[in-house]
Amino acid sequence: MKPFVQVCVIAVVAALAVSCGGNSTLNDTQAVVVLSVNIDQYTPDVAVCSPVDLTIENMSIESRAKDPTTGLTSTQDVVLTRWVVSPYRTDGGTATSPGWSHDLDVYVPAGGKATLNNYRVYPAEYLTQAPLLYLLPENGGFDPETGNRNIRETLKVEIFGQTVSGKSVSVVFNVAFNFSCDGGGTPTGPTPTPMAMPGDGQN
DSSP states (O other), X not given: OEESOOOXXXXXXXXXXXXXXXXXXXXXXXXSEEEEEEEEEEOOEEEXXXXXXXXXXXXXXXXXXXXXXXXXXXXXXXXXXEEEEEEEESSSOOXXXXXXXXXXXXXXXXXXXEXXXXXXXXXXXXXXXXXGGGGSGGGTSSOTTTOOSEEEEEEEEEEEEEETTSEEEEEXXXXXXXXXXXXXXXXXXXXXXXXXXXXSSOO
16 A cells, blocks of 8 residues: 555646547536545555456545635536546556446535545456466466566556536546566566567567
8 A cells, every 4th residue: 555645646637528428528628626635545555366456545536726716616516527538558568458437426515625535547358368368377377578577557547527616627636556476566586588478560
């Protein structure tokens, strides 16, 4: 468990045309508030041999005015509805876990914050898909690209919603994870030789 870790907000943007079903229902005018995300506590080491949902023990989403002199009202309250998660590798590998999206309403008062406890950011069933499945003993127990017994991936989480007044807003943050069979951190021991991946151009 990693206490009191803040994940930097890498982008806070106004989404211009985003909706859950693919048809634009959000106002194209930018909101007067911006959102930021703080991660106070989460567990970065994950055991893929006993897969469970990836969760963040404690996180908060805070709203503030773009212009500090602007007076905020309840019409600037935000309802977040769409969560899009895109994993990417941070260990030199190229194969990544599948992307995932889901719909869940989170209310953020204007000038205030929403606190989420044990929030799910990635489903357990995706931990048994490539490339993480290669870490299972029955599949060799190591990543064929890097030869390592662990895989490091970061989840890019994009959240979309709108204010009560109909202005679109979104926020993006990253959460880093280290995957291994037992979830005990960086595995030790000999590193196997990487194998050729299907479709890598070798005969």
